[in-house]
Structures are given as structure tokens and as C-alpha cells.
Amino acid sequence: MRNPLSKKIIGIEPSGIRKFFDIVSEMPDAISLGVGEPDFDTPWNVREEGIYTLEKGRTFYTSNAGLKELREEISRYVNRKYDLHYDPVHEIFVTVGGSEAIDVALRCMTDPGDEVLIPQPSYVSYLPCAVMADAVPVPIELKAENDFKLTKEQLLNSITDKTKILVLPYPNNPTGAIMTKEELEELVPVIIEKDLYVISDEIYAELTYGGKRHCSIGSLPGMKERTIVINGFSKAFAMTGWRLGYACGPATVIEQMVKLHQFAIMCAPTNSQFAAVEALKNCDMEVEMMVEAYDQRRRFLLNAFKEMGLECFEPYGAFYVFPSIKKFGMTSEEFATRLLSEQKLAVVPGTAFGASGEGFVRISYAYSIENLKVGLERIQKFIESLGGNDGRI
Template sequence: MRNPLAEKIVEIRPSGIRKFFDIAQEMKDTISLGVGEPDFDTPWHIRDEGIYSLEKGRTFYTSNAGLKELREEIGNYIYRKQGIRYEHPLKEILVTVGGSEAIDIGFRAMINPGDEVLIPQPSFVSYEPCAVMAGAKPVIINLKAENEFRLTARELEEAITDRTKILVLPFPNNPTGAIMERKDLEAIAEVILKHDIYVMSDEIYAELSYKEKHVSIAQLPGMQERTILINGFSKAFAMTGWRLGYACGPELIIEQMIKIHQFAIMCAPTTSQYAAIEALKNGDEDVTEMCTAYNQRRRYLLHAFREMGLECFEPYGAFYIFPCIKEFGLTSDDFAMRFLKEERVAVVPGTAFGDCGEGYLRISYASSLENLRTAMQRMKRFVSKLREEKKG
């Protein structure tokens, strides 16, 4: 029989995150700090709006790009939060099935075969395979712990060639929790403008920033017209299962993204769209409450790692922490697997987010303080055991 599979799909590795999550699900008394999902329920007033939309029989397709009111409200929200004004939200904003769909169709709308996409790593697992599926050549920029895993203008400059078309800007960052401050973005913007490239700015964790208010590169002069800003409702509003995201950008690009979305998806879930309108209008207090809880957990984990002598830079965004485990001489995968089997705690090896994640772990603090305390007691015991083994 003829091989039915596409070679480029076969060559893509499965997500390294799901491997440990799936194993943990089969084990009893396991604490999972692996999956990046809020442990909060979607706030009741948002759920109520979704329920009400069903009761009213709002179960039909919306327009391909999303409900008019939702796109207008997204525009209002971005202006209120970041001062970025989309003058024509019905033409510059597209509602998608999660931020992940926006990443995928953004690449497909912009990439020609052989174009290069710059991907700073460690970063979210979808960027590289989505770029490959769109026909691009991914070019990896290895971020460094000594720079707090920020992208520097020098690193960007060194990676650009005459084939470079898009820079992925994944901040606040999954898995490191790193952020980019305004001064960092200003230096990056100079290089982008100099080389006439575009930016895919994934800002799904924009609301979860603990040092200062999040700054989008689209706020900077000359950048809005060359930036696809991607965001959604999963992380800030605890709406992962509702599968709703959005992309904002130049009409020229959004128009082509809508075309792909139209043929592949039709429209995002109608119930989710009505719930999202309520989230944007009346969800600020919920986000603040959840962000405060995450920050408390973040500070607890930093303290716990310092107490057990594990090196860890301070993350100021998202809900992840990225401790270094190089001292033990184990690969990230081996450390994570042993930790899971011996102490029943699931974490994700840093290599799931790129080769430069070797020697690190991603630990999600989207879990209760009680779980985190128990997990850190087990981590302390495991680390002590490894240090004893090393001595022996």
C-alpha cells in the first residue's frame, strides 16, 4: 500500500507536556504541576451568561470572524488595558478557537515556502510545529538564564537573514515566566523596523504580570501595523475548556486569516462567545483576585527553592517557575520521570519547550497552596536524596 501519511507531520514530535500528564493520570496520590491550566473555575457570572445564551436558543453559527459585539468589546478591552486602538475592530479582529488556532492560521496566512520564522526558546510547544506545517523554516533563538530568559536585540539581530519574515514574541513566557519590559521591547522594535519583519506577539498571559503592567510591542511607534497580537480567555479568565481566543492585526492579514478560519472552522463556539462578552465587560475583579492568588504561590515557590538550595531566577509573569537542576547530572527528562515515580509529583522537563530547556523543569503554580506545599516537601526530600547519591 502507498504510505498514507505526510512526511512533515510524521516528523513532528508529540508534545512533551502531555507525556507526563498522561502518566500521572494513571498513578494514585499524584500531584500534577505539569499542565498550564488555572485551578479556578470559570467565574459564575461568566458561566451564567453562557447558560443564558443556551436558554435563549443562541445555538446557531455566528459570522465567521465572530460576534460583532464580541469583536467590538475586544477592541474596547485592548484599548482600556493597553492603549492600543483598533479603529475598525470588525476588520482587524478575529475570534478563534483558542489562541492556538490564531497562531496556526496566522502563520498560514503569512508564510510562503522557505520563509524563516524566528522562535525564541524555551517557549510554548506549538510555535515550531505550526511554522513547519505552514511551510516555514523555524530558526531557534536560544534564550539565556543570565538574561532572565528575555530576548535581547543582539540575539535578534544575529538570527535575522534575508529570508526572515516573522518573529514570534512569546511573553509573558511559557515555560519560564519571563517578561519583556518596555525598554527591552523598544530595543527589539528598532531591529524589527530596520529589517522590515513582522511580529506574532502571543500575549495570552498578559493579565498575569507581577512586576509591572504588561507592555505589548504593538503599543510602540510603528509596530501595530506589523504585529499580530494574539490573546484569549483561557488563562486570565479561567476559561480553558471554552476554547476561545482572538487575533488582532492589520486588516490585510486578518482578512486572509478569516479565509482559512472560514474553511477550516466556520466560527468559534457560539456559547463561548456570549460568555466572553461578559468576561470582558465585568471580569476585571475576577482576574485581579486570581492574579493575587498566583502571585502568593509564586513567592512561596521562590522561597521554597531558595531554602532547598535550588537555583531559580525570579519569574514575573504567567504561572510557571523554571528551576535549574543541572547540579544533579541528570537530564531534565530523567529528573522529571524519577521525581514522578519516586515522589508522585508530575512536572515537565524543560526540553519539552526546546533543547535549550535542558537542565530545567517547568513547574506550574496554577494549583492550590496546599498542593504546592506538599509537592515542595516531596521535592526537598527528593533533592536531598539526589545529593546523597552524588556524594556516594
């Protein structure tokens, strides 16, 4: 019987994040600090709008690009928040989560053999989406000594005559790294000189700390026409299950992305779109409250790691910490597997986010302080069992 599966899909490894999540779901008394999902409820006014939409029977298809009201509100929102200026009719479209936007952008912008630069460690979907688009993913190994930022030198050294796209994953999952306006400005001349396009994944743009506000590379001179900005509602607005994202970019690219979306998806969920209008209009205060809570958890974890003697650079974005476990003489996979087996605590091995994640694990602080305390106690016990720490939490 002929093999029904494509070689491409067989060659792609399943998500390393979900592997540990699935094990935890079957293990009594196990807890997880591995999943990047806010523990907050979607703000009530947003839920109320979703309920109202259903009660009024607004369950029809929207336009392929999304509700006009939502695209207009996205345009106003990115303008006031990130100094981005996009025409809501031709330069914005609404997707089923930010992940769909990444997939569609890569499939619409690459031909077979085009190279896509992917700084790693980074979100697990970039590389497989590039492969499924018949592009060639080219990882760039980010360094802890550079706070996992992409440098001008690294970018230059990675470019060939086949390079077409740079994925810019900041604020970063899994490291929590950010890039400032000044650091992004160093990349811009290279991007323009080498005639590259940028897919800027800014899903964590609202989640920055220590007075460090997010800067979008699309707002810098000469970059709007070269950049697809991807964002969404899952992280900042605690709307993961509503499955809603958006892409902003040049009309010529957005038009083709909408066409592919039209055939594959039709439109994003209608009640989610109505709810998202309310989120963008009236949830600044709720977002600020969640950011303050995340920042408290971030500082709590960093202080605890310091007391344990667990090395971890200070992240200023997203809701992850990325401590080094190199001194224990285990791979990231071994460390995470033993921690789960011996202490019933799930974290994600750094290699789930690329080979350069070796020697690190990702811990999410999208969990309550109470859960974090329990998790830290289990990490403490595990480290003590390895003979690698004399400190206490």
C-alpha cells in the same frame, strides 16, 4: 499499501507536556504540577451568561470573524488595558483558542522557505505550526543570565535574508519571563530596518506581578502595521474549556486569516462568545483576585526553592517557575522521569519547550497552596535522595 501519513506530521514530536500528564492520569497517588490550567472556576457571571445563552437557544453560527458584540468589546478591552487600537470590523477576529490564532497566522503569513524566529524555551506549538506551514523555524536560545529575555544582539544575529516573522512569546511559557516597554523598544528599530513581522503571543498579558504591567509591542510606534497580537480567555479568565481566543492586526492579514478560519473552522463556539462579552465587561475584579492568588503562590515557591538551595530566577509573568536542576548531573528528562517514578510528582522537563530548556524543569503554580506544599515536600525528598540538599522546606 501506500503510507497514508505525510512526512511532515510524522516528523513532529508529540507534546512533552502531555506525555507526563497522561502518565499521571494512570498512576495512583500521583499529583501533577505540570499543566498550565487555572485551578479557579470560570467566574460565575460568565458561566451564567453561557447558561442563559443556551437556554435562549442562541446556538446558531456567528459570522466567521466572530460576534460583532464580542469584537467590539475586545476592541474596547485592548484599548483600555494595553493602549492597542483596532477596528473591530476589519482588524479583529475570534478564534478557537489562542492556539488556532497562532496556526492560522503562520499559515497565512509564510511561504515555503520563509524563516520564523522562535525564542526558546517557549510554548510547544510555535515550532510545529511553523513546520506545518512549510516555513523554516529558527530557534533563538534565550539565556538564564538574561532572565530569558530576547536581546537586540540575539535578534540581529539570527536574521537572514529569508527571515520574515519573529514570534514574541511574552509573558513567557515556560519561564515566566516578561519584557518591559524599554526592552521591547530596543528591538523595534531592528524589526523595522529588517522588515520583519511579529506574532506577539500575549495570552498571559493579565498575569504579571511585582507592579510590572504588560506592554504590547503592537502599541509601540511603527509596530501596529507589523504585528499580529494574539490573546484569549483561557488563562486570565479561567476559561480553558470554552476554547476562545482572538487575533488583532492589520486588516490585510486579518482578512486572510478569517478566510482560512472560514474553511477550516467556520466560527468559534457561539455560547463561549456570548460568555466572553460578559468576561471582558464585568470581570476585572475577579481577574485581580486570581492574579493576587497566583502572586502569593509564586512567592511561596521561590522562597521554598531558596531554602532548598534550588536555583531559580524570579519570574514576573504567567504562572510558571523554571528552576535549574543542572547541579544534579541529570538531563531534564531524567530528572522529571525519576521524580515521577520515585515521588509520584509530575513536572515538565525544560526540553519540552526547546533544546535550550535543558537543565531546567517547568513547575506550574496554577494549583492550590495545599497541592504546592505536597509537591514541594516530594521535591525535597527527591533532592535529599540525590544527596544534593541539606535544607528544609
